[in-house]
């Protein structure tokens with residue numbers, strides 16, 4: 001049956017597992033390769049901890065980051081009217097939703113950690129999966145984490161130095177970003193539970209913030225009261241569609257800005273292997289998260305329009321802070337600056353959690369050195385520490401963090417470290433705008449390919465067990481729109497696109513080097529035979 005297929009993590013050596021001489025508490029096969037920290041010595045997927053709530057926390061936690069508090073200016077200034085802006089927010093949200101629904105089908109059918117890495121490998125060939133991993137591990141994940149961290153630092157600094165202060169040395173913000181990142185990396189290394197619980201909590205904070213913005217906006221609209229004298233009445237006196245742009249290019253730019261705010265909808269797919277019940281929960285997570293986020297974003301934008309004149313919205317990158325300032329004065333600005341930085345902190349936490357699983361999956365497949373697939377601090381099996389005698393403090397900690405069975409540091413520590421290291425590099429040397437363009441083009445190329453893969457898989461393997469099946473129109477819409485957006489970017493910025501292409505191409509020789517190395521090791525360890533990464537094994541197992 002399908003369920004039992006995934007009670008165990010698919011590992012590289014399915015046959016050796018039954019013949020394994022030593023039995024370890026986690027149930028992992030013990031070949032030398034495994035002991036060396038590789039495929040499945042200790043495996044995250046065998047210790048499934050994630051629930052529906054955690055999934056929601058991970059996806060909403062990353063989606064609601066900085067965007068809704070800062071991109072409205074880019075949306076509004078491009079399409080020219082509040083009504084058109086709201087339409088753009090809905091379009092961007094629905095587009096993200098079609099992407100997420102497609103990923104839900106893939107995640108249910110191929111429930112492995114690493115997300116697109118596994119889907120692309122299976123559908124388009126291992127090189128596609130490798131190239132995705134290459135770009136995602138080296139650029140997309142740490143790059144976007146750096147962006148969020150920098151925004152977090154800037155807002156926090158503004159909260160304390162003063163919202164109006166113009167000249168703040170960027171290094172002050174960057175230092176705060178680095179401290180936040182190190183803290184989150186440590187928390188996620190300490191315990192899976194700690195990471196996910198923080199997420200769950202921050203998710204509620206974000207909702208409360210957005211609902212709060214909405215309520216305040218409505219109250220201001222009704223009473224006409226605000227800190228800075230009589231409230232904005234533009235929304236009453238001007239038509240909501242007055243001044244709407246008729247230029248397609250401007251709409252495209254606006255949609256891009258909206259898409260950043262909705263980005264992160266693929267986040268749960270990286271950790272599907274750790275879900276207790278992925279086939280049921282992944283689609284549920286996505287179909288709860290996406291409509292909720294879309295509604296919250298549209299409401300928050302309406303509230304901005306109630307409180308602030310369009311000219312103000314268009315000219316600020318910190319619309320939420322202006323909102324707080326206008327309604328409540330300096331205290332309001334301070335509170336909103338704090339909320340936005342907390343929201344970014346949460347997004348960074350979600351991202352840290354899932355990126356480390358992508359790196360971990362890459363280590364398992366042999367795309368990266370296997371040390372990155374190691375679980376825990378020690379090179380040997382960390383074991384289930386609950387049977388060990390523990391100090392009082394350590395017992396308290398275990399109870400508190402809820403990782404009773406697996407113990408502290410039952411996390412992909414090395415993967416977390418690599419991810420943190422790369423993110424630090426981007427924070428230190430990264431140029432914001434460059435990062436964002438690269439992210440958009442490279443990110444959407446792989447979204448497009450992955451969703452296209454869904455369609456291909458439907459044709460190639462119509463009888464594959466799919467716990468969740470989306471309407472076929474969903475991936476088609478996503479593919480068409482993302483292809484359109486991509487082509488616009490290519491024509492608008494041919495040079496930057498070339499950089500992306502070049503970077504992907506450099507991955508090809510690396511692929512042959514890594515895969516050759518992996519296959520050599522496999523031959524030595526198990527005496528010949530073809531190396532089987534988990535997606536291949538998965539196929540053999542299900543057929």
Ligand code: ARG
Pocket residue numbers: 062063064065066067068144145148260261262263264347351
């Ligand atoms: N939606 C997030 C925000 O508004 C950005 C997510 C970035 N994407 C990612 N995969 N890290 O800040």
